[in-house]
Amino acid sequence: MSEAGADDDRKKHRVHFDRHTPEYRDQFEEITHDLHAKCPIAWTDTHGGHWVASGNREVFELARAAEFLSNDHDVKGERRGYKGITIPSPPRSREQQGGFLEMDPPGQRHYRQALNPYLSPAAVARWIPFVDEVVRACLDEKIEEGRIDFVDDLANVVPAVLTLAMLGIPLKDWTVYNEPAHASVYTPPHSPDMARVLELSRNMGRSLYRSLLEIREHPRPGLVDALVHAEIHGRRPSDEELVGVLALLVGGGFDTTTALTAHALEWLSQHPGERDRLSRERDTLLDSATEEFLRFFTPAPGDGRTISADCEIAGQRFEEGERLWLSWAMANRDPAVFPDPDRVHLDRKGNRHSSFGLGIHRCIGSNVARTVFKRMVTAVLDRIPDYRCDPDGTVHYETIGVIQGMRHLPAAFTPGRRLGPSLDETLETLQKACDEQRLAEPVTTRPGRAKTER
Amino acid sequence: MKVRVDPERCQGHTLCAMIAPKAFQLDDIDGHSSAVGEEVPADQEEQVREAAHSCPERAIQLF
Ligand code: HEM
Ligand code: SF4
Numbered sequence: 125m126s127e128a129g130a131d132d133d134r135k136k137h138r139v140h141f142d143r144h145t146p147e148y149r150d151q152f153e154e155i156t157h158d159l160h161a162k163c164p165i166a167w168t169d170t171h172g173g174h175w176v177a178s179g180n181r182e183v184f185e186l187a188r189a190a191e192f193l194s195n196d197h198d199v200k201g202e203r204r205g206y207k208g209i210t211i212p213s214p215p216r217s218r219e220q221q222g223g224f225l226e227m228d229p230p231g232q233r234h235y236r237q238a239l240n241p242y243l244s245p246a247a248v249a250r251w252i253p254f255v256d257e258v259v260r261a262c263l264d265e266k267i268e269e270g271r272i273d274f275v276d277d278l279a280n281v282v283p284a285v286l287t288l289a290m291l292g293i294p295l296k297d298w299t300v301y302n303e304p305a306h307a308s309v310y311t312p313p314h315s316p317d318m319a320r321v322l323e324l325s326r327n328m329g330r331s332l333y334r335s336l337l338e339i340r341e342h343p344r345p346g347l348v349d350a351l352v353h354a355e356i357h358g359r360r361p362s363d364e365e366l367v368g369v370l371a372l373l374v375g376g377g378f379d380t381t382t383a384l385t386a387h388a389l390e391w392l393s394q395h396p397g398e399r400d401r402l403s404r405e406r407d408t409l410l411d412s413a414t415e416e417f418l419r420f421f422t423p424a425p426g427d428g429r430t431i432s433a434d435c436e437i438a439g440q441r442f443e444e445g446e447r448l449w450l451s452w453a454m455a456n457r458d459p460a461v462f463p464d465p466d467r468v469h470l471d472r473k474g475n476r477h478s479s480f481g482l483g484i485h486r487c488i489g490s491n492v493a494r495t496v497f498k499r500m501v502t503a504v505l506d507r508i509p510d511y512r513c514d515p516d517g518t519v520h521y522e523t524i525g526v527i528q529g530m531r532h533l534p535a536a537f538t539p540g541r542r543l544g545p546s547l548d549e550t551l552e553t554l555q556k557a558c559d560e561q562r563l564a565e566p567v568t569t570r571p572g573r574a575k576t577e578r
Numbered sequence: 579m580k581v582r583v584d585p586e587r588c589q590g591h592t593l594c595a596m597i598a599p600k601a602f603q604l605d606d607i608d609g610h611s612s613a614v615g616e617e618v619p620a621d622q623e624e625q626v627r628e629a630a631h632s633c634p635e636r637a638i639q640l641f
Binding site for chain 2: 184188236237240241243244245246247411415473474475476477478480482483484486490491567568571
């Protein structure tokens with residue numbers, strides 16, 4: 125067979141697949157099951173041509189085949205010119221390595237080893253009293269009014285404040301990071317607003333760089349400090365590389381957790397019976413419900429890879445240099461693993477979802493995400509149990525190519541009583557707690573929980 | 579029934595310890611799992627099976 129013929133044979137399952145269109149969001153279930161039935165690994169010519177893995181078994185086997193896949197984003201053309209995890213990659217002028225998510229081992233592993241003691245389940249559990257105080261203050265700000273926007277007033281705030289606390293950056297700066305972290309995800313590349321969003325993002329980058337310099341000069345515990353001292357490949361990485369890692373921690377932590385929380389709260393408003401049940405049976409149901417919301421809404425719908433050596437995986441032959449899209453979202457709807465995949469079952473068993481990825485790049489922030497999500501949702505169930513979301517005011521992201529997110533989720537409820545000081549005042553108190561108790565130390569140094577007054 | 583966590587496969591998703599908290603322990607530093615004991619007590623068998631079935635990396639071996 126000629127080479128072109130062999131190629132056609134390899135790529136015999138061809139589809140038109142463009143996850144950056146609104147149609148993909150609107151017809152997600154039809155497209156997903158069509159792909160599952162016909163071609164769980166398919167070739168598409170969109171965005172320069174790439175493979176799309178949608179079947180659960182296929183995504184599982186591919187994601188874990190670290191020896192044949194690369195996450196490398198070789199921005200400076202020093203290695204093999206690979207394009208990282210975004211398909212299509214951003215214009216050259218805006219290309220930037222996305223921290224260790226766009227690196228391969230051993231460097232990627234060295235970063236994880238440096239950060240794990242801040243993000244492990246035991247490390248994150250220490251922050252629960254802190255998280256509860258931020259959640260309390262957010263709800264207090266709105267509880268007398270009887271109206272809240274769950275995105276703007278709660279789900280954007282709590283993950284942002286906690287991430288900054290863990291980094292060791294002043295809490296009051298959360299607004300500097302908040303808008304760029306979300307707007308850079310939901311603003312389409314051609315939008316007239318893009319110039320402004322890019323400027324906000326550059327401002328955030330400068331701010332992260334300043335924190336790095338400052339903490340190197342005047343050490344303060346936290347993830348930034350861990351990075352300042354990290355040895356990667358036996359050397360200290362460049363500041364540019366470290367700013368990329370900090371941007372990854374901010375980008376990874378803000379928008380995804382917001383997206384999960386907003387979707388879950390919207391769904392619970394649409395299913396008040398299930399909401400009451402979750403509240404009543406939370407001791408047994410909250411864990412499985414959290415995993416089910418993760419599966420069903422898959423806030424980070426997928427990630428790209430480059431094939432790093434000719435190989436055959438899950439019955440498909442791949443060639444070095446080809447691009448591949450691993451769809452966590454579609455793998456999560458595979459009926460072969462999830463009976464009744466398009467319905468939410470709060471008590472689903474055997475929920476082997478891939479919403480935090482699979483294999484060596486598995487989300488290092490998953491314990492943060494779960495904890496923050498659970499504390500926000502339970503506080504809402506306790507304090508404003510009869511909330512109703514307003515569909516007319518709800519704004520979903522136009523496309524789900526990057527994050528399946530929401531911009532606004534307004535809701536009304538029976539007003540209640542404040543329990544404590546305002547958000548600003550609370551952040552000041554919590555800043556003191558961070559400084560005095562050195563809350564952002566790794567679990568190896570400070571095993572105990574945060575103490576918050578009141 | 580016996581249980582083992584394959585350290586090469588486990589990526590610390592923590593679902594096992596959520597489902598069968600008595601049977602699995604998570605490392606404080608990296609969250610990776612190991613079995614509390616190889617022999618599974620009879621009253622934990624069901625939970626441990628469910629944990630094995632839920633592990634995203636299929637790292638839990640029953641034998
Ligand atoms: C519900 C919330 C979240 C979801 C759905 C999510 C999803 C993901 C996924 C799917 C990956 C794997 C990407 C890949 O393999 O290409 C990942 C990696 C990552 N996530 Fe998350 N994430 C969430 C929250 C967080 C939080 C709170 C943080 C920070 C504290 C974070 C930081 C990271 C980092 C640093 C990586 C890269 C890990 C590596 O390359 O080794 N994420 N996340
Ligand atoms: S569920 Fe699997 S991958 Fe996760 S900690 Fe347990 S054994 Fe490890």
